[in-house]
Amino acid sequence: MAHAVAARFITKLVDVQSSGGVAQVVLTGGRVAAVVYRAVAESPARSAIDWRRVEFWWGDERFLPDGDPERNETQARDALLSRVDVDPDRVHPMPADSGQGPEAAAEAYAATLAAAAGSGDDLPTFDVLMLGVGPDGHVASLFPEHEGLQVEDRPAIAVHGAPKPPPTRISLTFPMLNRAHEVWFVVSGEDKAKAVGLALSGAADLPASAPKGLDRTLWLVDEAAAQEINHI
Numbered sequence: 001m002a003h004a005v006a007a008r009f010i011t012k013l014v015d016v017q018s019s020g021g022v023a024q025v026v027l028t029g030g031r032v033a034a035v036v037y038r039a040v041a042e043s044p045a046r047s048a049i050d051w052r053r054v055e056f057w058w059g060d061e062r063f064l065p066d067g068d069p070e071r072n073e074t075q076a077r078d079a080l081l082s083r084v085d086v087d088p089d090r091v092h093p094m095p096a097d098s099g100q101g102p103e104a105a106a107e108a109y110a111a112t113l114a115a116a117a118g119s120g121d122d123l124p125t126f127d128v129l130m131l132g133v134g135p136d137g138h139v140a141s142l143f144p145e146h147e148g149l150q151v152e153d154r155p156a157i158a159v160h161g162a163p164k165p166p167p168t169r170i171s172l173t174f175p176m177l178n179r180a181h182e183v184w185f186v187v188s189g190e191d192k193a194k195a196v197g198l199a200l201s202g203a204a205d206l207p208a209s210a211p212k213g214l215d216r217t218l219w220l221v222d223e224a225a226a227q228e229i230n231h232i
């Protein structure tokens with residue numbers, strides 16, 4: 001699955017860049033994402049992308065010190081960003097824990113997003129936004145029954161008490177996650193099958209049910225994760 005997602009990712013970026021623009025990509029964290037990033041880095045087709053014309057954002061981050069191996073930024077740099085010729089000014093990690101607290105970090109990221117907005121807009125739009133899905137149906141760091149699910153007035157928030165460690169995180173909110181032309185759910189493993197089935201049946205209270213692409217929403221799942229998809 002990872003190689004298939006990597007091939008689709010490369011094709012999509014080539015397509016976006018063919019119009020001369022900068023491809024706007026939102027990365028996620030987790031094991032599956034890391035496998036996909038490595039597959040992209042190892043793909044012979046990676047040279048078809050002008051990596052200096054790709055802008056990288058994150059959908060969420062573990063609020064840990066800079067360089068912590070558990071940070072989604074660290075994972076993405078190790079698996080992909082350090083292996084292709086990215087423009088450092090176009091890589092926008094969510095702030096690390098450097099004493100300022102997660103609320104200030106989320107506000108700083110919101111300001112970075114606003115500064116990247118196109119003319120006449122207050123926030124950027126993305127070309128591809130990747131999301132992993134937790135067994136509980138969380139996406140990014142938006143967990144079931146957490147207050148962050150209701151936030152509509154800010155693009156990024158601090159998250160406390162996350163059930164998936166570490167407990168303190170930064171996350172984009174649903175309004176920001178929904179500013180992507182394409183949302184890609186990348187899901188692997190039997191432990192996600194229930195969440196995938198519920199999300200695709202539109203379970204209202206499941207975080208994974210909410211993000212939708214402006215143009216397309218893709219579920220890129222392996223057989224194990226697809227086991228409970230009802231015949232739609």
Ligand SMILES: O=C(O)[C@H](O)[C@@H](O)[C@H](O)[C@H](O)COP(=O)(O)O
Pocket residue numbers: 028029030031032033060061062072131132133134138139140141164
């Ligand atoms: O910070 C994180 O952990 C992620 O952003 C999180 O949303 C992840 O994508 C899912 O939990 C799936 O993770 P796995 O692929 O490891 O199951």
